[in-house]
Amino acid sequence: MDFSEADSVDAVVASFADTPDPRLREVMTSLVTHLHGFLRDSRPSLAEWETAIGFLTAIGQKCDEHRQEFILFSDVLGASMLVETMEAERQAGDATSSTVLGPFHVVASPERALGDSISLVDGGEPCLITGRVTAPDGTPVPGARIDVWQADEKGFYDVQVPDAQPLGNGRGLFAADDDGRYHFRSIVPAHYPIPTDGPVGQLLTATKRHPYRPAHVHFIVEAEGYVPVTTHVFVAGSPYLDSDAVFAVKQALVRDFAPVDDADTADRLGLPNPFRRAEFDVVLQPTG
Amino acid sequence: MDFSEADSVDAVVASFADTPDPRLREVMTSLVTHLHGFLRDSRPSLAEWETAIGFLTAIGQKCDEHRQEFILFSDVLGASMLVETMEAERQAGDATSSTVLGPFHVVASPERALGDSISLVDGGEPCLITGRVTAPDGTPVPGARIDVWQADEKGFYDVQVPDAQPLGNGRGLFAADDDGRYHFRSIVPAHYPIPTDGPVGQLLTATKRHPYRPAHVHFIVEAEGYVPVTTHVFVAGSPYLDSDAVFAVKQALVRDFAPVDDADTADRLGLPNPFRRAEFDVVLQPTG
Numbered sequence: 001m002d003f004s005e006a007d008s009v010d011a012v013v014a015s016f017a018d019t020p021d022p023r024l025r026e027v028m029t030s031l032v033t034h035l036h037g038f039l040r041d042s043r044p045s046l047a048e049w050e051t052a053i054g055f056l057t058a059i060g061q062k063c064d065e066h067r068q069e070f071i072l073f074s075d076v077l078g079a080s081m082l083v084e085t086m087e088a089e090r091q092a093g094d095a096t097s098s099t100v101l102g103p104f105h106v107v108a109s110p111e112r113a114l115g116d117s118i119s120l121v122d123g124g125e126p127c128l129i130t131g132r133v134t135a136p137d138g139t140p141v142p143g144a145r146i147d148v149w150q151a152d153e154k155g156f157y158d159v160q161v162p163d164a165q166p167l168g169n170g171r172g173l174f175a176a177d178d179d180g181r182y183h184f185r186s187i188v189p190a191h192y193p194i195p196t197d198g199p200v201g202q203l204l205t206a207t208k209r210h211p212y213r214p215a216h217v218h219f220i221v222e223a224e225g226y227v228p229v230t231t232h233v234f235v236a237g238s239p240y241l242d243s244d245a246v247f248a249v250k251q252a253l254v255r256d257f258a259p260v261d262d263a264d265t266a267d268r269l270g271l272p273n274p275f276r277r278a279e280f281d282v283v284l285q286p287t288g
Numbered sequence: 289m290d291f292s293e294a295d296s297v298d299a300v301v302a303s304f305a306d307t308p309d310p311r312l313r314e315v316m317t318s319l320v321t322h323l324h325g326f327l328r329d330s331r332p333s334l335a336e337w338e339t340a341i342g343f344l345t346a347i348g349q350k351c352d353e354h355r356q357e358f359i360l361f362s363d364v365l366g367a368s369m370l371v372e373t374m375e376a377e378r379q380a381g382d383a384t385s386s387t388v389l390g391p392f393h394v395v396a397s398p399e400r401a402l403g404d405s406i407s408l409v410d411g412g413e414p415c416l417i418t419g420r421v422t423a424p425d426g427t428p429v430p431g432a433r434i435d436v437w438q439a440d441e442k443g444f445y446d447v448q449v450p451d452a453q454p455l456g457n458g459r460g461l462f463a464a465d466d467d468g469r470y471h472f473r474s475i476v477p478a479h480y481p482i483p484t485d486g487p488v489g490q491l492l493t494a495t496k497r498h499p500y501r502p503a504h505v506h507f508i509v510e511a512e513g514y515v516p517v518t519t520h521v522f523v524a525g526s527p528y529l530d531s532d533a534v535f536a537v538k539q540a541l542v543r544d545f546a547p548v549d550d551a552d553t554a555d556r557l558g559l560p561n562p563f564r565r566a567e568f569d570v571v572l573q574p575t576g
Contacts, residue, residue: 002385002538003369005377011535012366019495028495030330032365038322039370042315045378046389046518049371053358060348060358070341070348077320078300081291082327083337089293090333097290101334207307207316230334247299250290 009036055199062198066159068103072200075100075246076209084230091227093285094136098231099248102218103194104157109147109171115269117185118172121165124153124187127257127276128269129233133180133221136283140180144223144284147173148184150216155192176223185269188257188276191215191238194245204245211245214238219282226284233280255280297324343487350486354447356391360488363388363534364497372518379515381573382424386519387536390506391482392445397435397459403557405473406460409453412441412475415545415564416557417521421468421509424571428468432511432572435461436472438504443480464511473557476545476564479503479526482533492533499533502526507570514572521568543568 003011012032019025044052062069074080080100088098112118119126133144149171151157158165170189176182193211196204204211215235222228234241234254241249257276260266266273291299300320307313332340350357362368368388376386400406407414421432437459439445446453458477464470481499484492492499503523510516522529522542529537545564548554554561 002540003366003373003535005370005373008366008370008373008535015366015497015531015535016495018497021494024494027330027332027336030326034322034326034329035365035367036370037325038318039367039374041322042318043374043378044315044371046371046375048315049362049368053356053362056344057348057351057356057358060345061351063345063349068341068345070345074337074341077323078291078296078303079323079327080337082293082296082324083332083334085291085293085296086327086331087334206309206312207304209303209306243303247291247296247303252290 005040009033012036055203058199066106067195067198068106069198069200071101071103072194072198073203075102075194075248076200076204078247081247091285093227094283095227095285096221096229096231096282097250097252098229099250099253100246101230102246102248104149104159105218105220106159107167107171109149109173110168112172112174112184114174114177114182115184116172117270118148118150118170119152119185119187120169121152125276126271127186127188127278128183128260128271129186129217129278129280130183131181131280131282133176133182133223133282133284135226135286140176140178141223141226141284142176142178142180144176144180144182144221144226144282145173146176146182146282147220147222149218150186150189151192153187153190155190160195183269185271186217188235189215189217191240209245210240210243212240213244213246214240214249219280221282221284223284225287227287229282229284231282233278235278293328297321300324343491346487354394355483355486356394357486357488359389359391360482360486361491363390363482363536364488364492366535369535379573381515382571383515383573384509384517384519384570385538385540386517387538387541388534389518390534390536392437392447393506393508394447395455395459397437397461398456400460400462400472402462402465402471403473404460404462405558406436406438406458407440407473407475408457409440413564414559415474415476415566416471416548416559417474417505417566417568418471419469419568419570421464421470421511421570421572423514423574428464428466429511429514429572430464430466430468432464432468432470432509432514432570433461434464434470434570435508435510437506438474438477439480441475441478443478448483471557473559474505476523477503477505479528497533498528498531500528501532501534502528502537507568509570509572511572513575515575517570517572519570521566523566
C-alpha cells in the first residue's frame with residue numbers, strides 16, 4: 001500500500017516495532033507521532049522543508065569544542081527549560097529550584113580554594129558570594145562540590161573572547177567546608193545576549209525576539225548520596241528578569257547583590273571596600 | 289510567573305508573537321506546540337535530552353558537500369515522504385506520482401544528448417530507459433528537462449565512491465524531443481543500503497531497522513509552465529519494494545526492466561544484445 005498522509009504515523013511507527021530497548025521504542029514512537037503531527041499541522045512546502053533541513057544542518061555545523069548551537073536552539077524554544085522542569089518534578093523534592101544548563105558549560109571549572117576569586121582579569125564590580133549546602137532538614141552537606149561559571153561585566157564567557165579572558169576566568173569548582181558552607185569572590189555579572197552570530201541568532205532576528213538573558217551565576221551543586229542541582233542565582237534588579245530569552249528565571253532564584261560597607265571583612269577576604277554580597281543557600285534532596 | 293509544564297507552550301508561543309512574517313509565526317507556533325507535546329509525552333530525562341542534542345549535533349557535523357545526513361534523518365522518519373505527499377496533493381493534479389528527493393542530488397547532472405549512456409564505467413546489466421513527457425491531456429511537452437541519477441550495480445552513487453566512479457557517473461540531464469520523447473542508456477540499478485556510517489546508521493542499528501532501498505532511478509522532470517515532478521522509477525521484482533527504508537515506494541512508479549532480444553535496435557542504440565528496457569512516461573500538471 002502506498003504511503004499516505006492518513007497512515008504515515010502507523011507506517012513509520014511500525015518500522016520501529018523491533019527496537020530491542022523498550023525506552024528507545026517508546027521515544028521513537030512519540031517522536032514520529034509528534035513530528036508527523038507538526039508536519040500535518042504546519043504543512044510545509046518542499047521548499048520550506050528544504051529551508052528547515054538547511055537550518056538544522058547549519059546549527060550542527062556551528063557547533064565546535066566551545067560552541068553548542070543545538071543547546072541554544074533547545075533553549076530559545078523553551079525545550080531545555082521544559083525538560084529541566086520535568087526532571088525537577090520527578091527528582092527534586094524539597095531541593096533548590098533548578099534551571100537550564102545553558103551552552104557555556106564547555107570547559108571544566110578549575111578547582112579553587114574557598115575564598116578564592118574566580119575573576120582573573122581587571123574590571124567589574126567586586127562581590128562576595130556565600131552560602132551553605134544542606135539537606136532539606138538543615139543537615140549540612142560537608143564537601144559538596146560547587147561548580148560555578150559566569151559572564152564578565154561585559155556579558156562574555158571566557159570561551160567567547162579568548163583574547164580578553166584566559167580559559168577558566170569566571171569559573172571555579174569549590175568544596176563546601178565541614179559545615180556545608182562556601183564562599184568565593186567574583187564580580188557582579190552583567191546581563192548579556194546569547195550568541196547571535198549563528199543560525200539561532202538569525203531565528204531571533206527574523207522573529208523580532210531579543211537575545212538577552214538577565215544577569216546570573218550558574219551553579220551545579222552535587223554530593224554523594226544527593227540528587228545534583230543545576231541552577232542559577234539571578235541578580236535582583238537586572239534587566240530582562242521578565243523576558244529571559246531562554247525562559248529560565250524562577251523567582252526563588254533571584255538574590256540581592258547588596259552593597260556592603262565593612263572594611264574589616266573586605267580586608268580579611270581580599271576585597272575592596274565597599275563591595276557587594278549575595279547569599280545563596282542550596283538544598284539538596286537525598287537520592288532514593 | 290515561573291515557567292511551568294502546564295504553561296510552557298503559551299510562554300514560548302508568546303515570545304514569537306511579534307514575528308513579522310505571518311507564515312514564520314504560524315510555523316514556529318506549530319513547532320513549539322508539537323515539540324513541547326513530544327517532550328511532555330516522552331518525558332526525557334536531562335541525560336536523555338543531552339543524548340538527543342548530541343545526536344542532532346552529530347547529524348549536522350556529518351554533513352558536507354557530498355553528504356546530507358539531515359535529509360537522511362528526515363527520510364528514515366518518513367518526514368520527507370509526508371512533506372512530498374502533501375505537496376503532491378496540493379499541486380500535482382493528474383501528474384505522475386512524486387516521491388522523495390533523497391540525499392544524493394548533491395552534484396549537478398551533466399547535460400547529455402538523447403541516447404547517451406549515463407554509465408561511464410564498466411560493469412552492470414545494460415538497459416534502455418525510454419518515455420514521453422506529456423500534459424494530462426496527452427499534449428507532448430517538447431524540451432522538458434529530465435534530470436536522472438542512480439546508483440551503480442553495486443548500489444553506490446558516484447559521490448560515495450570517488451575512487452571507483454568519476455563525478456557525474458550515473459547522472460544525466462536530458463531534453464525531451466519535439467514530441468516530448470526521451471531515451472537514454474544506463475545499467476539496471478541495484479537495491480542498496482542508505483549510508484550507515486553516520487548517526488542515522490547508528491539509529492537504524494539500535495532500532496533493528498534494515499537500511500535498504502529497492503532498486504530505482506531518480507527523476508526530476510520540469511518544463512516551463514508545468515509543476516516539476518520529483519520521483520523515481522522502481523525496478524519491478526527488486527528486494528525491499530515492500531520495506532523501503534525511506535517509505536518512498538508507490539506502486540504506480542514500479543516498472544518492468546524487461547529483457548529484450550533485438551539485435552537491430554541494440555546495434556542502432558549502441559547496446560549489447562540482449563539488453564533490458566523500461567518505459568517510464570511522465571505526466572506534468574500545468575501551473576496555475
